[in-house]
Amino acid sequence: MSSLELSNVTKKFGTQETLKGIDLSLESGEFLVLLGASGCGKSTLLNLISGLLDPSSGSITLEGRVLNGTHPKDRDIAMVFQSYALYPNLTVGRNIGFGLEMRNVPKAEREKAVLDAAKVLQIDHLLDRKPSDLSGGQRQRVAIGRALVRKPKLFLFDEPLSNLDAKLRMEMRGELKRLHQMLGVTIVYVTHDQIEAMTLATRVAVMRDGHIEQLGTPEEIYNRPATTFVADFMGSPPINMFKGQHLPETRLIELELADTPIALDEAVLSACAQDIPAKVIMGIRPEAFGLEPIQGGISIDCVVEIVELTGPEKIVSLDVRGQRVIATFKPEQNFKPGDRVTLHASKDKISIFDAETGKCWA
Structure with missing residues (x-):
């Protein structure tokens, strides 16, 4: 009871x-x-x-x-x-x-x-x-x-x-x-x-x-x-949100801020009862980003704007085509404003939401 x-x-x-x-x-x-x-x-x-x-x-x-x-x-x-x-x-x-x-x-x-x-x-x-x-x-x-x-x-x-x-x-x-x-x-x-x-x-x-x-x-x-x-609501720094859309008759998601569409995993597709939403929002936590390329992951080219050292980590604010993206790194990682970097994230660190309802799709 x-x-x-x-x-x-x-x-x-x-x-x-x-x-x-x-x-x-x-x-x-x-x-x-x-x-x-x-x-x-x-x-x-x-x-x-x-x-x-x-x-x-x-x-x-x-x-x-x-x-x-x-x-x-x-x-x-x-x-x-x-x-x-x-x-x-x-x-x-x-x-x-x-x-x-x-x-x-x-x-x-x-x-x-x-x-x-x-x-x-x-x-x-x-x-x-x-x-x-x-x-x-x-x-x-x-x-x-x-x-x-x-x-x-x-x-x-x-x-x-x-x-x-x-x-x-x-x-x-x-x-x-x-x-x-x-x-x-x-x-x-x-x-x-x-x-x-x-x-x-x-x-x-x-x-x-x-x-x-x-x-x-x-x-x-x-x-x-x-x-x-x-x-x-959860997370500090807050999660990064990217708008995107499902490319018709494919299993690809095209993000506004990334040049290459993302292919959805078969495991994700088989686990979801609903069809892929026409418009999506992808959420990526700041700590999910890295600087090393990841096979089949997402890559975003950015320009460093602000670097904040908190002690245990560096909070880096970057510009991507006019939108701010936040990533966190170990304190020994060196950045300075104006640096051009490419952020990488694994697909299993990404949350996909239906842009119309706000509910998680995968």
Whole structure:
């Protein structure tokens, strides 16, 4: 049985439909990330699961129990907010154990649970301090500890790292990953940060305009995007998109920016039930390009415009007949503006989309 099940869940605010028929099944121990831009509906979906909002239609079940109409406190769900929501006048220990205190859990049992959670989060030396004495990362650990001590069936995280600086965000990502691997808890996590999604999730639900555009593992989302939206949304630097067309009565794709048509693999053709679209878009990740020719691959002549060294890689922006193409290389590879280079990519690194629908064809 699935731990969490959403069936045809919708949410309307007046005439505005924010969520449009969400179907989602989450197994026990999964770390699901709801990923999308602001306004896509991801936080609304989280609030429906928590009980802070009621769905307009559809059902939400947790371990076989229907949650529709159930008060948030009776759902056995713990939520960690972006703002920490700590009590400033209470110590760290009392903040972590506050929920247990309100449930009249005996003091000795409560103190043991607080200490156990604090040790897991490596903040047991901070139990007597006040929130004002803590760093942002320490405050977030306290908020997580308050959720952890309850031992709920489901954890919900609403952009918990967005208030932290870049270094702290990276550290807390590692802590959350370690916590999930150690405890095997079930988590639904909302973010607009694709790095968080890729590094934390066992599965990612990419959301757009109130629906799930694609659901899959981080590897599937990145390497086999279902639509041009997902392909473009995931990845930094972003994917390169090339317009092209299918040459009639052939198995060739002609790209606007390449001189030689690309022959489609027989394996690709046999795996696709639909005919080759008349107009296509080819997506190629920046890291898929190389400088060595590839038999049967794609080749594009370019002029180097900008070279950016990030440390572990060089991001090279190139001009191809007025269109910008981005490629990444090892830092020792030398480029300078004005250099003429030919980029090569293997066909198995290319995604082909129907230009009319935006859906992946191969």
